[in-house]
Amino acid sequence: MVTMNIDEKIQKIEEGTLEVIDTAELKDVLEKDQPIAYTGYEPSGKIHLGHAVTVQKLKTLQNLGFKIKILLADYHAYLNGKGELDEIRKTAEYNMKCFKALGLDETTDFILGSSFQLEPSYSDKVYKLATLTTLKRARRSMDQVSRHDDNPKVASVIYPIMQTVDMDALDVDIALGGMEQRKIQMLARENLEKLGANVPVCIHTPLLHGLDGDAKMSSSKGNFIAIDDSVEEITKKINKSYCPQGEIEDNPMIEIAETFVYPNQEKLLIKRPEKFGGDIELTHEELLNDFANGELHPMDLKNGIKDFLIEYLAPVREYMEE
RNA sequence: CCCGCCUUAGCUCAAUUUGGCAGAGCGUUGGACUGUAGAUCCAAAUGUUGCUGGUUCAAGUCCGGCAGGCGGGACCA
Numbered sequence: 001m002v003t004m005n006i007d008e009k010i011q012k013i014e015e016g017t018l019e020v021i022d023t024a025e026l027k028d029v030l031e032k033d034q035p036i037a038y039t040g041y042e043p044s045g046k047i048h049l050g051h052a053v054t055v056q057k058l059k060t061l062q063n064l065g066f067k068i069k070i071l072l073a074d075y076h077a078y079l080n081g082k083g084e085l086d087e088i089r090k091t092a093e094y095n096m097k098c099f100k101a102l103g104l105d106e107t108t109d110f111i112l113g114s115s116f117q118l119e120p121s122y123s124d125k126v127y128k129l130a131t132l133t134t135l136k137r138a139r140r141s142m143d144q145v146s147r148h149d150d151n152p153k154v155a156s157v158i159y160p161i162m163q164t165v166d167m168d169a170l171d172v173d174i175a176l177g178g179m180e181q182r183k184i185q186m187l188a189r190e191n192l193e194k195l196g197a198n199v200p201v202c203i204h205t206p207l208l209h210g211l212d213g214d215a216k217m218s219s220s221k222g223n224f225i226a227i228d229d230s231v232e233e234i235t236k237k238i239n240k241s242y243c244p245q246g247e248i249e250d251n252p253m254i255e256i257a258e259t260f261v262y263p264n265q266e267k268l269l270i271k272r273p274e275k276f277g278g279d280i281e282l283t284h285e286e287l288l289n290d291f292a293n294g295e296l297h298p299m300d301l302k303n304g305i306k307d308f309l310i311e312y313l314a315p316v317r318e319y320m321e322e
Numbered sequence: 323c324c325c326g327c328c329u330u331a332g333c334u335c336a337a338u339u340u341g342g343c344a345g346a347g348c349g350u351u352g353g354a355c356u357g358u359a360g361a362u363c364c365a366a367a368u369g370u371u372g373c374u375g376g377u378u379c380a381a382g383u384c385c386g387g388c389a390g391g392c393g394g395g396a397c398c399a
């Protein structure tokens with residue numbers, strides 16, 4: 001573990017996030033011996049690059065001395081209409097392997113939601129929050145999280161309340177999630193206060209655009225690269241991806257570069273045929289400039305990203321094959 | 323518990339008053355055009371018409387039963 005002072009740690013934690021609520025509280029957390037950071041995931045048939053954004057941040061926290069708890073939120077997935085519990089639990093097993101493959105070490109706790117969410121003391125808090133939370137507020141918090149349903153279920157308002165009690169039950173100092181979690185997390189901060197429980201620092205990471213240019217990469221839309229996709233699948237998906245020439249805003253290829261390439265290495269190698277200028281290595285800044293002014297062709301960018309991802313995800317594929 | 327309405331392709335919906343080969347748009351897939359994708363153009367695929375029984379030469383369509391959903395009523399001695 002690298003020695004850093006608190007400000008350096010804060011900078012490292014905030015890097016690549018959209019917000020930390022709030023930084024002053026984070027400072028207090030960093031004074032603790034072994035603070036706890038957690039992220040909850042609904043078990044999903046495929047773990048993709050969007051999940052990897054938060055996992056990458058959890059790894060950073062782990063390196064900074066945090067205890068990492070990953071909630072395999074089986075009941076949450078169930079409440080969100082993802083299927084029957086026994087199926088969801090099988091998926092959770094698979095997901096745990098995926099998270100380990102992404103490089104979280106053996107000190108990481110993987111906790112199945114149902115292993116503690118049926119405790120009387122847990123239920124008691126859920127009921128208490130149910131009396132303190134308005135229907136509108138609970139539903140609004142689920143806007144970006146609920147699976148679309150023409151006939152919304154009561155389950156959808158129990159969901160954010162449980163997520164709140166999870167933070168208390170798991171004794172977390174940091175709650176990390178994608179930006180779609182924001183409203184639930186803010187509700188949780190208010191509600192934990194009301195329970196007299198510890199209020200965690202909330203950290204939100206940006207959402208990756210889908211490969212089709214859609215605002216969100218998601219399992220249900222099929223516009224993702226899974227962390228255990230084969231070389232052929234990665235190649236095919238990158239080739240099919242949305243990538244407008246010269247456009248660096250909302251461009252999924254640029255986003256992948258900024259999210260996974262440059263936090264991990266200085267330059268990106270792009271192989272090009274001689275007639276298009278030959279191979280080049282670009283820094284973050286050079287890549288943005290060259291792409292924006294048209295010197296870097298989308299197909300070349302794609303090839304660079306594709307080669308990077310194939311290599312970046314190689315350890316994951318190997319781990320998953322065992 | 324009672325009454326009414328709804329259920330057709332992955333999605334949104336058509337299918338004439340009066341039963342006659344189940345369709346369109348979007349999406350998907352393939353091709354054309356671009357040194358990528360998208361856009362555009364061309365082409366293709368996809369159905370247990372919620373389930374079930376019946377009437378009929380013939381049922382998405384008419385009749386019965388069931389399920390799910392929506393709305394209302396009743397109950398509130």
